[in-house]
Amino acid sequence: MIEDLLTADCAVAEAFDDSAAVALFPQEAALMEGRVARRRRQFATGRSCARRALGRLGVPPAPLLPGPGGAPVWPQGVVGSITHCDGYLAAAVAPARAVAAVGIDAEPALPLPEGVLSLVAGPEEQEALSAFGTEGAAACRDRLLFSAKEAVYKAWYPRARRWSALREIRVVLDPGGTFTARPPARGPAGAAQHDYSGRWLVRSGLLLAAVLEPAPAGHPSRLFRLSS
Ligand SMILES: CC(C)(COP(=O)(O)OP(=O)(O)OC[C@H]1O[C@@H](n2cnc3c(N)ncnc32)[C@H](O)[C@@H]1OP(=O)(O)O)[C@@H](O)C(=O)NCCC(=O)NCCS
Structure with missing residues (x-):
């Protein structure tokens, strides 16, 4: 599914559950010692997706360890992103010569818990959501805004190398399936x-x-065409 949101420059792999056994590298397994079973399964399946996606770029399997802030340290010349939620886990990777940054996020298609929206969105963004409607996909419009911000944060962080509150990332959703975002400088x-x-x-x-x-010197023919 995630490939429907990305360009042909990206290689992706996804899984719809985290029950399959995954062989981790010892350095990766060490990171999961003492962690709860759900976290271990999500981490392992995320690594499995990442290795499958990297394989499609011709990158051989190697440990994929977290760097500062939790962002995976991708092999030289590759950018990527991982997401996991109940029922969906995925990784997207791309050659850095074509893609400067990629961020993906998956969530259950449910409204956010009470009180979360005001933590992650300013008054203008909350106001804009009310014009978004409530039918179909818009029924979870607040989580959609949240998810767009998480995807932007994951693309932004590895280059900015600093934490940002999601509230600092301004997102404008288009009901047609696109959005624009302005993260902090x-x-x-x-x-x-x-x-x-x-x-x-x-x-x-x-x-x-x-x-x-x-x-910067990417492939213009493969960029998003927001007007189409
Ligand atoms: C890092 C963050 C984006 C993760 O999002 P999430 O919805 O909790 O989790 P997801 O399953 O979608 O993604 C997790 C993956 O994101 C990646 N990730 C973690 N930190 C990252 C970072 N700083 N930059 C890029 N990617 C990151 C990792 O690959 C992680 O999986 P792994 O630990 O198994 O490798 C989120 O926790 C966060 O910190 N958001 C911004 C800060 C903020 O305002 N948080 C408060 C929200 S109310």
């Missing part, structure tokens, strides 16, 4: 902000969001 105060374009979908009880930043 990556560099010091006053540095140019970089906007993102993303896509979302709601299908089979799941909500997926993805964002991709083309490399």
